[in-house]
Amino acid sequence: MSAIRAFQAVRSGRIDSHRVRAVLRKEVTDYRRNRFVLGTMTVLPILFLVNPIINIFTAPTTVSHTALDARVGSTMLFMLLVPVILPATISATSIVNEREQGTLEPVLTTPVRSEELLIGKALAALIPAVAIAYTMLGIFLLMVKLFAHQQVADATLEGPRILAQVLFIPLLAGWAIWAGLAVSVRANDVRVAQQLGTLASLPPLAITALMAFNVITPSFRVAVLFAVGLLLLDVMAYRLIAPMFDRERLITARGAK
């Protein structure tokens, strides 16, 4: 399997974890000092937490179980937007921004491999996005448990629904990151990259929406199956994107001949 091969590649030294950590450290330090990234990481989660809370706390308790399920489903789906949009925005700019600022070429003159650079950049977007999304989910579930009407709480705190949320957050973020990086290695303009990256990251949400809207009845089995599907999608995306990282094209804006 691809994931196993990737792990073996790290173990065999083909992917140097030291270099991956160097990229990760640099990216995180840079993000911490970047007002745009900090602003996105702060404002977006607040907006995407306040809205679901209002939505759940204003849910009528007199409606049918199906209607309540739909409302809870859409609320939970809304919360999955953060692990999609946040890393997509960050990763979509990560390569094209370096090209614009002239920092990419010096990096490419070092022994760092394309995969090491991409994995480092992916982790730098994944870790904060997943941490923020889990924190949001924790706060949301805690508030529901403590303050929501019992009927609403029962509908929200269903095991399969929470499991799906927990599994989907990193996997959707993973997809969003690869989609963002794919856009970033091809784009020539930061703003275009941001827009395309966000758009490219959204399709897998449609799959999760099937569960959120009860088109497919949520269950532990379905949640795990969907998660495996997303994982495969993530691995495929990585395998497609790594070869797209063409040093020559990135430096000269021309393809190799």
Next chain:
Amino acid sequence: MTATMDDPVLVVDKLTKTFSSRTAYSDVTFSVGRGEVFGFLGPNGAGKTTTVRSLGTLITPTSGKATVAGLALNAENAVEIRKRIAIMTEAPGLYGRLSVTENLKYFVGLYHLPDGEQRIKKALEAVNLTDRAQDICSSLSKGLRQRVGLARTLLNDPEILFLDEPTSGLDPVAARGVHDLITGLRDRGVTIFFTTHRLAEAEALCDRVAILNTTLRTIGRPSELREQLFNRGLVVITAAPLADPARVFTGLPGVQSWESDPTGGYRLAVSDPAVAAPEVVRALVHAEADVLSVGESRHSLEDVYLELVNEDVEANQR
């Protein structure tokens, strides 16, 4: 430390790179000895940067072969070659939100080097930036950024250091600082391959130079190139024009030809200035000329460069 061509560290053989219909450089052949400072000159668009990028494994040549730091230039050796060399790109490409030390730490990590702290300290000492180690890079002047870029290339103790226009856009004082650094590195035996537009700096710093204008136009020591392209000569300046210069200069031992200079003096083509100069002085004295000076005419590397590049321009116009 002297360079030796018995031990070439860089061998380039008929290397060519084309992008679609445009040829960046063609049929380029040369070698660089260990410890040599090699200047790569040429007009804008001549293919200098593309050559450096090719040798640095960033761009794949279309044909030809090369050996860089003992390794054949190919995709399999790319990572190993990049471990053994360092390239300073024209723009230093620093992360503006990171400090000088943080920038260098990142590259120590990318090279996966041991003793990172020590290497950073040594590199900063080499470029006289120890006191600016904690400064955020966006606050540095262009000259200081260039020095940080240079410090970055020293981290991995490269066998070959490629410097692409290292003094581009720098004021004379900052450029002098870079020259001093290059001289220091040469003294330490580092092989330096650098591209520049500043011909005076190439002449002052380089053991040999190559002039590229898509194809390699010439290669050699600056003095050799001058001799190849220009006749050796004497310049004679007199207080007043000679009454009959032909009678004075014609037939003198060592003097091949002569012409009047537009500034009022005379230019003599000679086979050997040491032989011709005393004869010329005696003839002038005999002609009762008021001699102000007799000296060897000097052609700079710039003259060589312009001669070759203008030849190309004229050839293109025909």
